[in-house]
Amino acid sequence: MQPPECLNFLIESVWMVSNLSEDPVEGIVLPDGKIDLFLYLDKDSNFEIFLSGICNAPVLKPPFPKSQMFAVSFYPLAAEYIFKRSFADSLNKKIIVAANFMGFCREDMDNFDAFYKKTCSMLQHLKLDPIDDYKVMLFDLIKRSKGEIKVETLAATTGWNSREINRYFRKWLGITLKSYIDIIKFSNSLKHIKDGDIYPKLDYADQSHFIRVVRRFSGSKPTVLKKNENDRFIQLTTISVD
Numbered sequence: 001m002q003p004p005e006c007l008n009f010l011i012e013s014v015w016m017v018s019n020l021s022e023d024p025v026e027g028i029v030l031p032d033g034k035i036d037l038f039l040y041l042d043k044d045s046n047f048e049i050f051l052s053g054i055c056n057a058p059v060l061k062p063p064f065p066k067s068q069m070f071a072v073s074f075y076p077l078a079a080e081y082i083f084k085r086s087f088a089d090s091l092n093k094k095i096i097v098a099a100n101f102m103g104f105c106r107e108d109m110d111n112f113d114a115f116y117k118k119t120c121s122m123l124q125h126l127k128l129d130p131i132d133d134y135k136v137m138l139f140d141l142i143k144r145s146k147g148e149i150k151v152e153t154l155a156a157t158t159g160w161n162s163r164e165i166n167r168y169f170r171k172w173l174g175i176t177l178k179s180y181i182d183i184i185k186f187s188n189s190l191k192h193i194k195d196g197d198i199y200p201k202l203d204y205a206d207q208s209h210f211i212r213v214v215r216r217f218s219g220s221k222p223t224v225l226k227k228n229e230n231d232r233f234i235q236l237t238t239i240s241v242d
Contacts, residue, residue, distance in 0.1 A: 003120055004120055009077065009140070010074060010078050011123065012034055012070075013073050014070075014073075016068065016071065018067075019215075021065055021066070022065050023107055024200060026062060026142050028059070028060055028232050028234045029058065029234050031056055031057065031186065032235060033054065033183045034074060034075065035053055035054060035076065035078055037117075040069050041106070043067060047083070047106045049101045052094055052095070053174070054173045054183075055183075057217065058220075066202055068114075075134070079172040081128050082123070082128075086172050086173075088170060088172065088174035134158040135168075138154055141154060147183075147186070148202055151178055151181070162177070185213075189210075194228070
């Protein structure tokens with residue numbers, strides 16, 4: 001579910017996934033440039049809340065049969081303005097937090113609609129520090145361009161020096177601006193791959209370059225992602241194809 005318009009520069013979506021199977025099937029999470037908050041409940045009523053920082057490589061998720069997760073996917077600005085902590089030391093890692101983190105609890109997993117409303121209400125009422133316009137502009141440009149934009153263009157358009165941008169990205173996210181752009185472009189290529197097109201539609205030098213990038217971020221070739229056997233690539237499983 002999409003957030004209210006007033007939050008769409010901080011939140012990408014609020015979502016859930018239920019695994020009704022007893023089969024111990026592993027999942028692979030692909031980089032998408034988001035910071036995620038998860039509420040997790042398994043068949044034995046074990047509950048935990050955890051965060052996931054930016055991923056710059058495929059992350060293997062252990063089997064979690066008969067379980068449910070509610071999640072909030074945040075854009076990178078949330079590191080500074082929502083969580084007020086750096087994720088630089090948390091690349092590709094799970095960060096377990098307190099069971100009452102941000103006011104969430106086990107009972108929030110009883111109803112997804114109620115979880116969505118609580119999330120949006122809580123975030124709308126947070127007293128955020130003033131957010132720099134050039135930061136909002138930078139992430140908006142990357143999002144709208146689907147990663148087809150140069151570092152130099154971003155610096156010139158926002159008036160934010162590229163060295164300072166990279167210092168910001170390393171401090172809060174643990175990656176460079178160029179790496180983030182590459183992740184966003186890769187993530188936007190996943191829909192094309194799921195749609196059956198294993199040739200680059202976005203701004204890659206050639207087919208070989210595209211394959212190298214896909215392998216770097218997924219560990220597999222585009223043809224393997226296209227098949228997505230056992231729905232193991234989680235982002236590809238959830239992408240809708242028009």
